[in-house]
Amino acid sequence: MREWWRDAVIYQIYPRSFQDDNGDGVGDLAGITRRLPHVASLGVDCIWLSPIFTSPQKDMGYDVSNYTDIDPLFGTLADFDALIARAHELGLKVITDQVLSHTSDQHPWFRESRVSRDNQKSDWYVWADPLPDGSPPTNWHSHFGGPAWEFDPQRGQYYLHNFLAAQPDLNFHNPDVVDAILETCQFWLDRGLDGFRLDTVNYYFHDQDLRSNPPAQAKPQVMATDLYGMQDNIYNKTRPENLGFLEQLRNLTDQYEDIMMVGEVGEMGNRSIQIMGEYTAGSSRLHMAYSFAMLGPDFSVDHFRSCIEGFQTGAPDGHPKWSFSNHDVPRHVTRWAAHAVDENTIAHMTCAMLMSFEGTVGIYQGEELGQTETELTYDELTDPPALRYWPAVKGRDGCRTPMVWEKEAPHAGFSDAAPWLPVKAPQAAKAVDAQEDSSDSVLQFYRKMISFRKSQSALTRGKTEFVRLAEPLLAFRRVNGDQNLICVFNLSKDEHQLSITGNAAIIGPHHAVLDAARLTLPGNGFAFLENVDDLARA
Numbered sequence: 001m002r003e004w005w006r007d008a009v010i011y012q013i014y015p016r017s018f019q020d021d022n023g024d025g026v027g028d029l030a031g032i033t034r035r036l037p038h039v040a041s042l043g044v045d046c047i048w049l050s051p052i053f054t055s056p057q058k059d060m061g062y063d064v065s066n067y068t069d070i071d072p073l074f075g076t077l078a079d080f081d082a083l084i085a086r087a088h089e090l091g092l093k094v095i096t097d098q099v100l101s102h103t104s105d106q107h108p109w110f111r112e113s114r115v116s117r118d119n120q121k122s123d124w125y126v127w128a129d130p131l132p133d134g135s136p137p138t139n140w141h142s143h144f145g146g147p148a149w150e151f152d153p154q155r156g157q158y159y160l161h162n163f164l165a166a167q168p169d170l171n172f173h174n175p176d177v178v179d180a181i182l183e184t185c186q187f188w189l190d191r192g193l194d195g196f197r198l199d200t201v202n203y204y205f206h207d208q209d210l211r212s213n214p215p216a217q218a219k220p221q222v223m224a225t226d227l228y229g230m231q232d233n234i235y236n237k238t239r240p241e242n243l244g245f246l247e248q249l250r251n252l253t254d255q256y257e258d259i260m261m262v263g264e265v266g267e268m269g270n271r272s273i274q275i276m277g278e279y280t281a282g283s284s285r286l287h288m289a290y291s292f293a294m295l296g297p298d299f300s301v302d303h304f305r306s307c308i309e310g311f312q313t314g315a316p317d318g319h320p321k322w323s324f325s326n327h328d329v330p331r332h333v334t335r336w337a338a339h340a341v342d343e344n345t346i347a348h349m350t351c352a353m354l355m356s357f358e359g360t361v362g363i364y365q366g367e368e369l370g371q372t373e374t375e376l377t378y379d380e381l382t383d384p385p386a387l388r389y390w391p392a393v394k395g396r397d398g399c400r401t402p403m404v405w406e407k408e409a410p411h412a413g414f415s416d417a418a419p420w421l422p423v424k425a426p427q428a429a430k431a432v433d434a435q436e437d438s439s440d441s442v443l444q445f446y447r448k449m450i451s452f453r454k455s456q457s458a459l460t461r462g463k464t465e466f467v468r469l470a471e472p473l474l475a476f477r478r479v480n481g482d483q484n485l486i487c488v489f490n491l492s493k494d495e496h497q498l499s500i501t502g503n504a505a506i507i508g509p510h511h512a513v514l515d516a517a518r519l520t521l522p523g524n525g526f527a528f529l530e531n532v533d534d535l536a537r538a
Helices: 030-043 077-089 110-113 177-192 241-253 270-278 301-314 343-355 384-389 442-455 457-461
Strands: 009-014 046-049 066-070 093-098 149-152 157-160 195-198 260-265 289-290 321-322 360-365 463-468 473-480 485-488 496-501 505-511 514-516 518-521 524-532 532-535
Touching: 009 030, 009 149, 030 046, 030 077, 030 473, 066 077, 066 514, 077 093, 093 260, 177 384, 177 518, 195 241, 241 260, 260 270, 270 289, 270 301, 289 321, 301 473, 343 360, 343 442, 343 457, 343 485, 343 505, 384 442, 442 457, 442 505, 457 473, 518 524
Parallel strands: 009 046, 009 360, 046 093, 093 195, 195 260, 260 289, 321 360
Antiparallel strands: 149 157, 463 473, 473 485, 485 524, 496 518, 496 532, 505 524, 514 518
16 A cells, blocks of 8 residues: 555644734644644645744744643643644644754753763763863854854863754764653654654764864855855764664654654755665655755756756655755745746746655645745844844744735734734735635645646656756656656746647646647746657757
8 A cells, every 4th residue: 555645745834823823923733723724725635843842942943842742832732632633634644843853951851961971861962071272072063153062161061062052962872862762752653643854864963983074075155154064064964873763763653554754854965865865765764855955046957857866866765855945945936036937927837846746745834825035124033043143144034924814914814913923015915815716826726736746646656757958948757657747847937949749738737838749838837748759949
């Protein structure tokens, strides 16, 4: 029997920004539960909830202080149970973000660990002595600026943090830590959860010899908050021991029915595709993985083809998940605006493209509305990197502003109170109620395209073979059994034409004209074609 996740469409919910039902300006579990019919109406298979566990919220829940309870900001365990029950009633699976590589510095484990060098949890985090001159043990960088080491005067040692200093890294070389983490995962599986989205899945282990990273061999990519690109990060993450832990975690999930794990690979470029392959190879590691490979500025035929072909080559028995937007990057309608005829046209085309990719696909709340990045002023920010490095870094708040439900309602129907991030006019204009009755709206297109994907076996199960066309035309063949589809996309604003041999016919949603043996693709045009023997630039 084919697993549910292999051709699933997963919808990411950012709980702070989905729906506020208790009137405090922050989204909550009760609000999510109330809005689940909207999610189900899209035809998606699963929701992924960003962190909802107890946290000081220094990094919006990615700093967990209790792995087995719900943060009061979002509700209670009873609210969680109600959400699971309603989702399952609507035919939706539910997975949650599991932030396992690090905790909050307010977690009881860390509070005990930092007291002394000989307590029961003294080795639960990564501690190291200063170098003789007092400097950090290695040259490793933190993603949020400065060294990845924080000196703790109580222990007289440094502790490792790949992100904020308030997010100390766990020591996965300690088997007691691994056992404790597995117990927390089992807690949620026993509660009816359908799987996990594993945050920073390649960060669990560090080099025990604490070797410094060498300089980057390729041209360094220097960002104001992230000096990672100036090093080859071979000792601070993606260590070989990671695979052993993934196998332990898979052994746990295999004790339950229909569980799925998807890992976030914190890496860019071709290396990310390689890691995705390693982490999903065989049947004893992750069910699937995704990276930031398609979450950046690159928007070219060569880029998309190299991502997919790279995974095919590197992990012939693995399984990918592809996304264009999430809570960590600018929304793709804005990110790729330079290639767009207009916002709605590129929203339609990128939806069609994503839904035609082999594997599992993910969409981020508001993506189904063609939502754009919100422009914020400094006084409106909450994201730590932006607060520290403004204006060089705008941060992640712009993609995290609240979901818009009613165009004319206060705060677009998200909350009766002032929300934690503002709802601005350009975003409110794309509200759900403003798109429901429009047959050509982005919202209606997402519903049509998801339905079309599910109705075509070539798109859900077919293998991918690229047709070699020059930029900016992306074309590939999806084949399953007797169905043979050609998917073609114009990644530019300009019109292009293709000559076609065979008894071609357009099926499904499209933005193109087929006239005899000639296919005309307007700017950001696309089509799905049957009975095509060959196609070439006209």
